[in-house]
Amino acid sequence: MSALAYTRYELLRTLRSKRFFVMSLGFPLAIYFLIAAPNRNVTDLAGTGISAPTYYMIGLASFGTMAAILSSGTRIAGERAVGWNRQLRVTPLRTRDYFRAKVVSAYLMAGLTIGLLYLSGTLLGVRLSVGEWLHMTELLLIGLIPLAALGILCGHWLTTDAVGPAMGGLTATLAFVSGAWYPLGHGLLNTIAQGLPSYWLVQASHAALGAGGWPAKGWLVVAAWSVGLSLLAAHAYRNDTKRV
Amino acid sequence: MAPLALDEAGRARPASGTLREAPAPAVAGVVARGLEKTFATPQGAVRAVRGVDLLIARGETVALLGPNGAGKSTTIDLLLGLGRPDAGAVTVFGDSPARAVAAGRVAAMLQTGELIRDLSVREFVGLAAALYPAALDVDQVLATTGLTGLAGQRTQKLSGGERQRTRFAAALVSGAALLVLDEPTVGMDVESRHAFWTTIRAAAAAGTTVLFATHYLDEADAYADRVVLMSAGRVVADGPSTEIKARVGRKVIKATLPDGGDADLRALPGVAAVERHGEAVALSCGDSDAAIRALLDARPDARDIEIAGAGLEQAFLELTGESRPADRIDTPVAAGRPKERA
Numbered sequence: 001m002s003a004l005a006y007t008r009y010e011l012l013r014t015l016r017s018k019r020f021f022v023m024s025l026g027f028p029l030a031i032y033f034l035i036a037a038p039n040r041n042v043t044d045l046a047g048t049g050i051s052a053p054t055y056y057m058i059g060l061a062s063f064g065t066m067a068a069i070l071s072s073g074t075r076i077a078g079e080r081a082v083g084w085n086r087q088l089r090v091t092p093l094r095t096r097d098y099f100r101a102k103v104v105s106a107y108l109m110a111g112l113t114i115g116l117l118y119l120s121g122t123l124l125g126v127r128l129s130v131g132e133w134l135h136m137t138e139l140l141l142i143g144l145i146p147l148a149a150l151g152i153l154c155g156h157w158l159t160t161d162a163v164g165p166a167m168g169g170l171t172a173t174l175a176f177v178s179g180a181w182y183p184l185g186h187g188l189l190n191t192i193a194q195g196l197p198s199y200w201l202v203q204a205s206h207a208a209l210g211a212g213g214w215p216a217k218g219w220l221v222v223a224a225w226s227v228g229l230s231l232l233a234a235h236a237y238r239n240d241t242k243r244v
Numbered sequence: 245m246a247p248l249a250l251d252e253a254g255r256a257r258p259a260s261g262t263l264r265e266a267p268a269p270a271v272a273g274v275v276a277r278g279l280e281k282t283f284a285t286p287q288g289a290v291r292a293v294r295g296v297d298l299l300i301a302r303g304e305t306v307a308l309l310g311p312n313g314a315g316k317s318t319t320i321d322l323l324l325g326l327g328r329p330d331a332g333a334v335t336v337f338g339d340s341p342a343r344a345v346a347a348g349r350v351a352a353m354l355q356t357g358e359l360i361r362d363l364s365v366r367e368f369v370g371l372a373a374a375l376y377p378a379a380l381d382v383d384q385v386l387a388t389t390g391l392t393g394l395a396g397q398r399t400q401k402l403s404g405g406e407r408q409r410t411r412f413a414a415a416l417v418s419g420a421a422l423l424v425l426d427e428p429t430v431g432m433d434v435e436s437r438h439a440f441w442t443t444i445r446a447a448a449a450a451g452t453t454v455l456f457a458t459h460y461l462d463e464a465d466a467y468a469d470r471v472v473l474m475s476a477g478r479v480v481a482d483g484p485s486t487e488i489k490a491r492v493g494r495k496v497i498k499a500t501l502p503d504g505g506d507a508d509l510r511a512l513p514g515v516a517a518v519e520r521h522g523e524a525v526a527l528s529c530g531d532s533d534a535a536i537r538a539l540l541d542a543r544p545d546a547r548d549i550e551i552a553g554a555g556l557e558q559a560f561l562e563l564t565g566e567s568r569p570a571d572r573i574d575t576p577v578a579a580g581r582p583k584e585r586a
Contacts, residue, residue: 005374013362082358090324090345090352091375091418 003097010101014109020071023168024113028064032056032120035181040124046183050209054128057121058205059180061140064113066174066198069147070167072106076155077163095237103148110144128209136204139214143201146225149233156236174198197225273422273453274300278332279322281315292318293329294477300455302337302421305448307468307485308457315477316457317355320426323455324352336422344422348376351418353411355426355457359399365410366395372414380419388443389413390436404431412440416447423447425456429463441467495532497539500548501525512538 014020039045039052048055079085088098114137118126128136151167158166175181177189178198184190193199200218214222276298283290293315300306308316321327323334325341336344344350351372359368369386373379386392389409394402402410408431415423423444429437444467448454458464464471465485473481494516500523501509509518514531515538529535532551539546 002375005371009363009367009371009374012367013360016362079360082360083354083356084358084360086326087352087354087357089326090350090354090424091372092346092348092377093375094346 002093003100006093006097007101007104010105011108014075014105017075019074020068020109024064024068024071024109025116028060028067028113029116029120031063032060032117033124036121036124048183048206050205051126053121053124053126054205054209055183057117057124057126058136058140059175059202061114061117062143062178062198062201062204063171063175063180064117065110065140065144066147066201067167067171068109068113069106069144070151070154070171071109072102072148073151073153073155073158074163074167076102076152077158077160080156081160099152099237102152106148106151107141107144110141114140132209135213136209139204140201143197143204143222146197146222146229147201149226149229153229153233153236156233175202178202195221197222272299272335272338273302273304274298274323274455275335276319276323276332277334279319279329279334280331281318281322281327281329283318292477293322296332296474296477296479298323298472298479300453302453303448303451305444305454305467305469306456307464307471308455308474309459309461309464309471310457310474311459313476314474316474317426318477319474320352320354320424320455320457324350324424348378348418349420350422350424351376351415351420352424353415353426353428355430357411359402359407359410361398361400363399364396365391365399365402365406365413368399368410369413369417373417376418376420378419380417382417385413385417389416390439405433405436408432409436409440412443416443421451422453422455425454427457427459429458429460437463495529496552497527497529497532497536498548498550498552499525499527499539499546501543501546508542509539512542514538 036053036056039056042052044050045052045055076085118133150170154163154166154170174196175198177193178184178196178201179193180198180202184193194217200214200222203214203218276296279293279296279298280291281293283292296315296319298319308319310316318327322329322332323336323341325334325345334341337349339347341350363371366382366386369391370382373382373385383392386395389412391406391409391413394406394410397406399407399410408428412425412428415425425444429440432440441463444454444456456463456468468485470483471481471485472479502523506518506520506525509515509525509527512527512535514529514533514535515527516530517528519526519528527535527539536549536551
């Protein structure tokens with residue numbers, strides 16, 4: 001009961017935060033219209049076999065959802081700085097319920113970002129079958145799991161001064177090297193990117209529309225990062241009882 | 245002194261088992277024994293808590309008094325399970341701190357705990373209420389703490405005193421059996437402070453156990469059943485505030501005296517200590533009547549003479565002062581603690 005209540009308040013607070021609306025909703029939507037609208041008639045973007053509006057729709061959905069999911073780290077660092085984590089530890093709220101509230105509200109925000117980008121995509125002529133929409137969304141949501149753990153980890157590792165630039169830089173870098181802004185070639189960058197969870201997030205559209213899902217390598221990369229980062233995040237939380 | 249409490253608590257449990265294994269006496273609220281905590285800092289290890297014993301009976305209101313760095317907040321952290329003691333053990337209502345917290349029997353107002361933003365005062369207090377199984381009515385608590393008029397205000401827009409009251413409301417609304425308040429009235433104006441203590445008294449009268457840390461001596465004096473005085477990580481006195489004052493029952497003679505010769509002043513009958521700031525001298529006196537007569541004889545040039553009772557502040561300084569090593573202070577005061585005999 002208390003867990004549900006905490007999630008409700010967490011959501012309320014997220015919805016009231018300006019940062020979320022700017023970084024996770026406003027920014028990706030504006031960029032989407034700026035890049036995709038002039039290229040709305042490009043049906044095969046750089047040999048990917050995917051139209052420009054579709055490619056950028058998913059690229060910016062990856063960017064926006066990454067920003068939304070990683071912002072939980074910013075929120076955690078901020079709450080640590082004011083001693084809220086210590087305060088919560090002397091209430092009956094359980095650790096896992098605290099994290100659940102963080103993850104659930106981050107996912108709901110990511111869902112909002114995805115919904116608005118899909119809507120914008122449709123306005124720019126993106127037409128997909130129901131199965132393709134669903135498959136793409138499913139891969140996006142799964143691809144966000146390691147990033148959710150990364151957000152929590154950074155929230156406990158970094159101070160409130162460091163976490164903002166770190167999250168912003170991380171989101172931009174991951175989005176860039178993973179091909180959110182433009183399809184990657186087949187060079188070294190691509191090889192490196194394939195080891196990153198964000199690459200597979202961006203590839204959700206590719207996989208859903210053409211290849212019928214992530215290859216085994218994609219699942220493996222996402223699973224490995226999920227497990228590794230979750231373990232580190234749990235460890236960071238347990239050791240983080242000090243006054244900041 | 246504290247070891248006495250240890251003995252009394254010891255008698256209340258089976259002689260064989262350790263504290264952790266043995267069920268605590270039914271009356272026990274908080275039992276801490278032999279707590280030690282050392283922190284590693286860049287300047288070297290800091291022994292923040294050096295063997296603290298504390299026994300708080302159910303329904304008792306206890307003040308933890310001491311200067312900054314005395315180890316009050318660290319002790320509170322250990323009592324709440326926010327830190328693990330290097331040595332010693334804590335039980336809260338006969339259970340581990342973590343379990344007492346998980347059961348919603350403890351609510352705390354930490355010194356560093358700030359409010360989270362983007363919630364209204366009412367929502368913030370409502371959030372605290374939602375976390376506790378036996379929470380009180382939110383509107384009633386807002387009224388009690390004088391926050392009804394601010395209920396719709398966002399937490400980030402409150403003044404320091406309003407924030408403090410909101411934090412208090414969040415602790416109070418829990419309906420927890422133990423309230424732990426670390427310097428609760430810092431930043432409150434006189435009126436809020438008065439209202440705060442009225443509320444605490446009502447909660448205590450209803451059976452809530454209250455532990456508060458403060459360096460407002462008047463508060464400890466006025467509102468606590470018992471005062472536990474800490475200095476340099478140790479409990480240096482433990483008893484009713486009246487007894488602490490009686491123990492030190494000294495008076496201070498203040499006067500304006502132009503030149504030195506402080507050694508002569510110290511030699512006057514009845515004078516225990518001399519402090520000088522420029523021309524102002526303060527004589528701490530065991531027998532102020534003898535001291536004033538001798539002073540006027542010896543120093544006819546003494547002007548602006550005042551004699552004042554020392555009060556708890558003076559007792560506090562005496563007991564925690566550098567002049568005497570804290571661990572050598574012997575307080576007969578503790579022998580008179582009635583509640584620990586229960």
